Amino acid sequence: MAVYIVMGVSGSGKTTIGKLLAKELNLTFYDADDFHPPENVEKMKNGNPLQDEDRKGWLAVLAENIQKWNKSDGAVLACSALKEKYRKQLTSIPKENLRWIFLWADFKVILERLESRKGHYFKPEMLTSQFEILEEPNYGLRINVNTSEENILKRIMVNLNASEAEIGLIGLGVMGKSLALNLLSKNIEISVFNRHVSGKEEDVAKDFVQENADKYTFKGFDDLKEFVSSLKRPRKILLMVNAGAAVDAVVESLLPFLEKGDIITDGGNSHFKDTLRREQALKEQGIHFMGCGISGGEEGALKGPSIMPGGSSEAYKQVGLILEKIAAKDKNGNPCCTHIGPDGAGHFVKMLHNGIEYGEMQLIAEIYHFLRFHTNIDPEAIADLFEAWNEQMKSYLLEISVDILRKRESKGFLLDKILDAAKQKGTGGWSTNAALELGVPLDTITAAVLARNISGMKELRVEVSNLYNPINNQNGNLDEIKDELFRAYKTASLINHATGYDLLRVASSEFSWNLNLSEISRVWTNGCIIRSGLMEDLVNIFKDSNNHLLLNKNIIFEIKENQASLTKTVGVSLQAGYAVPVLSAAANYLLNFTSAQNAANMIQAQRDYFGAHTYERTDKPRGEFFHTQWKNNN
Structure with a gap:
């Protein structure tokens, strides 16, 4: 059987609740006050708080009785038990057989309850000393008594009947x-x-x-x-x-x-x-x-x-x-x-998930915008096109975009009524900051973050648009561009994922996390926002190698097949007057990444000219640095 000790300061309702609980459990109720020797009772009647020495014998008697009650039918005991050392002395039976129920409320609530009591020897002015010595237990049930007795008993029973x-x-x-x-x-x-x-x-x-x-x-x-x-x-x-x-x-x-x-x-x-x-x-x-x-x-x-x-x-x-x-x-x-x-590995990976998500969302958004206004077709037609694309892509973001494009309100499309000012919670920007700190190019994700920043400048954009009067070509032919646009979309999406995974790869090394890119990809195949057919492929690709994604032979083949479509789409979009920041960033990243020779030699020369930062030479071993006096004084 179990012994239930209802504890708390005077006025918390130990006796009342203890009796109700004993009746509910069909157990005998005992009040610890009844076990005080006469001298203790007299002391409290005179308004003098008990000292630890006064309680020693009283606690010993209670402990003996708790043992007896546990061996028989159990019991409910109302006892203040304010200090942990008192409770330890009362723990004379196995802990699993002793259930503590701590009744509590704010000082003001308890004081009001005491002041309304009549005929009890405990004086309200003694409450302060009880709160001062109270050491609240971090075990057992903790029940706020600032409610009805019925509710208190109900809460106790719910907790007693429920397992931890x-x-x-x-x-x-x-x-x-x-x-x-x-x-x-x-x-x-x-x-x-x-x-x-x-x-x-x-x-x-x-x-x-x-x-x-x-x-x-x-x-x-x-x-x-x-x-x-x-x-x-x-x-x-x-x-x-x-x-x-x-x-x-x-x-x-x-x-x-x-x-x-x-x-x-x-x-x-x-x-x-x-x-x-x-x-x-x-x-x-x-x-x-x-x-x-x-x-x-x-x-x-x-x-x-x-x-x-x-x-x-x-x-x-x-x-x-x-x-x-x-x-x-x-x-x-x-x-x-x-x-x-x-x-921090888990939150870094989630941050980067959101970074890739930013890139994929912006990529779909700018393709939608280009199609909506350059070819002058309605959202329903774009939804049909995206749905056809998604038979191959199996992208959750493309899937929900189809639903968004088809959603109508009154006689029009809801999307046309949504303000073009995007919000963000910061994880995309955190990805960009992490990439800067680790020296990893993150072109598409960064472009997506900055595109949201520009979108938020709605009032200024409207003002500037009236000043510049930009011309947007609206004579595009869907049938002429849709195939190359799909190839551009697939290529940009690949590059967006490649840059994100490159950041994971570098962070894993930098922070000694030993990230498993294949397992991360598997976790991202369902449940998350960036799940797609590509993610299923990445599970197997990264099983073989953790190298940069654009070094995979199958990816190389696909990129070579579609790079021309990407660069052509970017050119057509820009010439028609439509911003495509992620498509552009993907094209530029690819050109930079695949260039054996790029423009950085000029940058190194400039840095050495104005700051003597030195440079390496193509005709000398890597790691040797040189400085030149560039200005010809003759």
Whole structure:
């Protein structure tokens, strides 16, 4: 049998709730106050708080009785047990047979309750001393008593009847809620937490639990300590909060309730350097921190996303099985989730996923724009063309673009009513910054990021357009350009992926991550935004070699077949007055990358001229540097 100890400061309702609980469980109720010797009672009646010496004998008697109750039918005991050392003395039976229930509320709430009581020897002015010595437990049930007795008992029974949760999720935004439902659908026991902000975020977790009560049984909290106490050890906590300061704030607030071996997993789009910093700081405290990229949007989070966790192997062994259960499945039925690598590797890979995504989205957008206005065809016709292309490409982004193009509102197309000012969350720009730091050319992704920046200058663009009166040729013939446009699109997409994977390759070496590009590609074959037929091919390509993608013989053949179409399309587009930044960047990258001789010799000469930066010579071994006095003084 079990012994239930209902604890808390005076006025928290230990006796009342204890009696109700005993009746509900069909157990005998005991009040610890009844076991005080007369001298203790007299002292408290006179308004003098008890000292540790006063409590020694009292606690010993209680411990003996707890042993007796445990051997018989069990019991419910109401006892303040404010200090951890008192609770340790009361733990005279196996821990699994002793259930702690901590009743709490703010000082003001408890004081009001005490002032309304009559005929009790405890004086309200003694409450301050109780709060001062209270050491809140980080185990057992934590129940806020600022509600009705009926609700308090109901919450206790729900928690007692439910087993400890396998994982906890913090942050019930769109992605957080979808992931929670995904976990529940896989029969994974969870607890959820959302902060309480008066007037903004009130009862979010409770309401979410209630909304899904017909289908699932799980626990929701707006008290962090209660939330952590509901989790199995080692605690596994998934953060779904905004990147940046919010992650640091949540981690800081969690630390007082965590123990060595507990695991925090950040599932947001955090910068990989922040993840590295957090992982190192928490490692010193014996707590694991994992940076986990999650791609797939709201639908993917609900039905199965692509998941990219990074962190220690030890932490992945604890969390990986859960993440793999909720991940999308590849064509062979394996989860689109893998241990990416140590420290910030997971978030770096997710960042680069988003960078490639930026490039692919801009590529489709500029081809749509060129077709819409140069050939003057409606979105439905472009949707038909994209749908035909996608029979070969099998691209999720091309697929959703077809749906977007066909969406009507009233008598027109919804797309025509959407403002041409694109937003971004920063991951594309982070990819560009990382490429600059690592010395990797990232032409297409950078062009896509900058195109979004220009799009955001809507008012200025309108003003400048009126000043320049640009001429846009609208006499294009779809039948004449569509085949070459498709070849240009395929080629630019290949180059966009090649530059992204090159950044992964260099980062892997720089940070000693030992990234498996084939496995990363496999994880990206389903659930994520950039899934495509090309991604399926990359799984096999990178099994053979981690070299630059444009060195693969099959890719070389395809690029050679279609390079002329790419450069011609760029020329036609620009001459017709339409910006194609990613198509142009792809063409320029390819020309630069495949040129045995380019313009950099002039740059080196210029640098040496004005700054004596030196240069290497073609007729001398690499690594020898020279300087010239360039100005002829004669």
